[in-house]
Amino acid sequence: xxxxxxxxxxxxxxxxxIVLKFLPAxxxxxxxxxxxxxxxxxxxxxxxxxxxxxxxxxxxxxSTRIFTDSLGQGFVNLAFSGSTIWDGLRLxxxxxxxxxxxxxxxxxxxxxxxxxxxxxxxxxxxxxxxSALPVLLxxxxxxxxxxxxxVNQLRGKQNExxxxxxxxxxxxxxxxxxxxxxxxxxxxxxxxxxxxxRLRAELDELLSNGIEVILYEMPLHPDFCxxxxxxxxxxxxxxxxxxxxxxxxxxxxxxxxxxxxxxxLVEHSGLKFTRYLKSKI
Amino acid sequence: MLITFVIYYLAGNxxxxxxxxxxxxxxxxxxHYPKLxxxxxxxxxxxxxxxxxxxxxxxxxxxxxxxxxxxxxxLILAFFKYxxxxxxxxxxxxxxxxxxxxxxxLPIGISFFTFQGLSLVIDTFRxxxxxxxxxxxxxxxxxxxxxYIAFFPQLIAGPIVKAYEFLPxxxxxxxxxxxxxxxxxxxxxGYFLKMVIADNLKDHTFWMQYPYFxxxxxxxLMALLFGYSMQIFADFAGYSSIALGLAGLFGYTLRENFxxxxxxxxxxxxxxxxxxxxxxxxxxxxxIPLGGNRKSKARTYLNLMITMVLGGFWHGAAWSYAVWGAAxxxxxxxxxxxxxxxxxxxxxxxxxxxxxxxxxxxxxxxLLFRLPQFSEVILYIKQMGSAVFFKxxxxxxxxxxxxxxxxxxxxxxxxxxxxxxxxxxxxKKSEAVGYGVLLFMILVNSGSAGSFIYFxx
Numbered sequence: 001x002x003x004x005x006x007x008x009x010x011x012x013x014x015x016x017x018i019v020l021k022f023l024p025a026x027x028x029x030x031x032x033x034x035x036x037x038x039x040x041x042x043x044x045x046x047x048x049x050x051x052x053x054x055x056x057x058x059x060x061x062x063s064t065r066i067f068t069d070s071l072g073q074g075f076v077n078l079a080f081s082g083s084t085i086w087d088g089l090r091l092x093x094x095x096x097x098x099x100x101x102x103x104x105x106x107x108x109x110x111x112x113x114x115x116x117x118x119x120x121x122x123x124x125x126x127x128x129x130x131s132a133l134p135v136l137l138x139x140x141x142x143x144x145x146x147x148x149x150x151v152n153q154l155r156g157k158q159n160e161x162x163x164x165x166x167x168x169x170x171x172x173x174x175x176x177x178x179x180x181x182x183x184x185x186x187x188x189x190x191x192x193x194x195x196x197x198r199l200r201a202e203l204d205e206l207l208s209n210g211i212e213v214i215l216y217e218m219p220l221h222p223d224f225c226x227x228x229x230x231x232x233x234x235x236x237x238x239x240x241x242x243x244x245x246x247x248x249x250x251x252x253x254x255x256x257x258x259x260x261x262x263x264x265l266v267e268h269s270g271l272k273f274t275r276y277l278k279s280k281i
Numbered sequence: 282m283l284i285t286f287v288i289y290y291l292a293g294n295x296x297x298x299x300x301x302x303x304x305x306x307x308x309x310x311x312x313h314y315p316k317l318x319x320x321x322x323x324x325x326x327x328x329x330x331x332x333x334x335x336x337x338x339x340x341x342x343x344x345x346x347x348x349x350x351x352x353x354x355x356l357i358l359a360f361f362k363y364x365x366x367x368x369x370x371x372x373x374x375x376x377x378x379x380x381x382x383x384x385x386x387l388p389i390g391i392s393f394f395t396f397q398g399l400s401l402v403i404d405t406f407r408x409x410x411x412x413x414x415x416x417x418x419x420x421x422x423x424x425x426x427x428x429y430i431a432f433f434p435q436l437i438a439g440p441i442v443k444a445y446e447f448l449p450x451x452x453x454x455x456x457x458x459x460x461x462x463x464x465x466x467x468x469x470x471g472y473f474l475k476m477v478i479a480d481n482l483k484d485h486t487f488w489m490q491y492p493y494f495x496x497x498x499x500x501x502l503m504a505l506l507f508g509y510s511m512q513i514f515a516d517f518a519g520y521s522s523i524a525l526g527l528a529g530l531f532g533y534t535l536r537e538n539f540x541x542x543x544x545x546x547x548x549x550x551x552x553x554x555x556x557x558x559x560x561x562x563x564x565x566x567x568x569i570p571l572g573g574n575r576k577s578k579a580r581t582y583l584n585l586m587i588t589m590v591l592g593g594f595w596h597g598a599a600w601s602y603a604v605w606g607a608a609x610x611x612x613x614x615x616x617x618x619x620x621x622x623x624x625x626x627x628x629x630x631x632x633x634x635x636x637x638x639x640x641x642x643x644x645x646x647x648l649l650f651r652l653p654q655f656s657e658v659i660l661y662i663k664q665m666g667s668a669v670f671f672k673x674x675x676x677x678x679x680x681x682x683x684x685x686x687x688x689x690x691x692x693x694x695x696x697x698x699x700x701x702x703x704x705x706x707x708x709k710k711s712e713a714v715g716y717g718v719l720l721f722m723i724l725v726n727s728g729s730a731g732s733f734i735y736f737x738x
Binding site for chain 1: 461462465469481484485487492495496678681682685686712713714716717718720721722724725726728729730
């Protein structure tokens with residue numbers, strides 16, 4: 001019986017590997033927020049074509065709202081929901097092929113990470129196995145593939161994706177909770193450590209590898225944009241950019257953008273910000 | 282694990298096998314927090330001393346020593362598990378006592394190994410030296426008790442093994458005696474339930490937290506609650522199955538901890554199928570000593586309530602767990618009361634409705650496990666009724682994934698029914714293919730690693 005069990009599993013593995021070859025490219029197979037992060041990180045780490053990873057965006061969930069494809073060829077968005085820029089920067093370090101330009105989001109620089117995501121993708125036997133056997137990659141999980149195929153079928157019957165531009169009413173409780181980040185949580189942070197040591201060290205390493213670094217701001221709810229934490233972060237970023245000789249793309253008009261919870265842009269604002277970012281690079 | 286397995290079977294005698302298992306169990310327990318090993322050793326020491334004293338005494342003294350042993354075990358549990366709750370409930374958190382009580386860490390697995398200690402003390406008291414299954418020599422006694430309490434497959438999340446079930450099994454084990462088929466099946470099923478079902482559902486039920494759930498549609502809220510019900514089953518039944526498989530590899534048989542609980546047509550049946558090792562423990566060591574159903578009807582209902590509220594508290598140091606226990610206690614008491622006064626026999630055609638009712642009630646109660654604050658539980662229930670029922674594509678995606686990952690659990694329960702009614706040979710023949718599919722899914726569709734829910738208890 002045991003032999004039969006293992007034979008069945010191996011046969012299924014082989015058959016499924018063949019099935020994957022016949023699936024259309026670019027299927028959106030992510031199943032959850034964390035799963036999406038893992039797929040993004042794996043696609044970056046295991047991609048051996050330098051021309052596809054020339055420009056890397058490193059950000060938090062805020063930057064997931066950027067329409068990466070609209071920025072041009074060779075852009076990769078390492079914006080991780082529920083995580084930080086430190087994960088994205090570690091992935092760049094772990095990859096042998098370096099990008100030409102790295103865009104770093106400056107929101108939530110004080111948030112720490114446990115590096116679970118990057119460790120999962122870059123360390124251990126399983127990551128070696130996954131780099132060798134695509135059938136084991138998260139983006140090829142049968143349930144995610146099934147979802148993608150079904151969504152494709154449904155989308156095929158509809159017109160192009162329509163971006164809704166209606167105004168959004170933010171739940172006041174959610175806004176109140178988000179405001180904690182800007183009003184209380186980060187007011188007493190060690191700015192000096194972040195800007196003169198931690199982020200500075202990361203910048204120096206990227207620059208020493210011949211990588212162009214650009215800092216950028218994401219739009220927030222107008223109340224947060226004018227908060228003490230955001231203003232001070234902006235000043236420190238500008239100072240750091242001047243010292244390191246890099247660019248810092250600032251944003252003065254948060255009221256032109258809409259968020260659904262105070263920090264995450266709604267789709268039409270995401271598109272607006274993408275156009276703004278593109279015009280600056 | 283592999284190293285332990287190899288040297289365990291290379292060891293020439295029982296004593297060496299016991300020492301190897303004890304050493305590996307200690308390493309396993311101390312892996313993340315070595316300091317906590319001292320507490321485990323202290324708990325074991327208390328039980329060794331108590332058992333020795335009980336065995337060497339007669340009459341009233343025997344009773345006194347066993348009472349002291351029970352109290353010592355309960356004090357250890359109370360101090361480490363309930364101090365933060367006492368601190369939060371009765372003291373200002375910024376007072377010195379309050380902050381001290383709140384800062385006491387919860388050692389992993391403490392609820393499980395102290396209950397095993399209780400079982401050992403009570404069983405030793407109930408039996409004489411001929412029937413207590415304990416060796417006479419001091420060294421052997423220490424080794425056997427240490428191994429019983431620290432046995433790594435079930436040390437941190439059960440099943441809770443009773444002394445009378447485990448101690449008779451301590452004898453020399455041989456590689457040829459391993460039931461490989463049983464162990465492989467248990468391990469594959471366990472890892473499938475944990476890694477494919479629970480770990481994937483976890484990434485969706487994450488959104489049941491406050492305030493995230495405030496933004497969700499009624500459909501999504503219901504789907505998530507259903508998904509959490511499936512997740513908690515898959516998580517815990519998965520761990521139990523892995524524990525059974527691992528114990529089997531070392532020659533020990535642990536009792537089944539789950540028997541298709543979601544097919545239960547009554548609350549009492551649910552508790553005969555869910556976390557069986559805990560429910561039988563509570564029945565044997567709490568409900569029956571309280572008088573069980575041997576006294577008046579009112580006393581029986583009260584005993585049920587006491588047992589379930591304490592059972593709820595066993596799960597965690599929060600009032601929501603007590604409410605969860607009380608809810609089950611009330612359901613059990615009402616069910617018994619209805620049976621007592623009416624003697625009504627439900628027609629078989631209504632069986633499915635009864636199953637759905639019990640499942641829905643049990644699932645609703647899991648909210649008390651998922652949300653730490655009672656106010657959040659109420660808010661969640663209110664939101665289910667008042668939020669917009671359907672908000673678009675995101676709802677469809679959520680329902681799709683929860684449905685897909687819940688499906689195997691539903692099929693698992695369905696198989697139980699089919700087995701009752703159809704030729705078991707059919708299932709025997711297709712079993713290998715079924716387990717092959719599960720193994721394939723473990724390889725290609727596992728979710729992100731997450732702690733077992735029951736580790737926190």
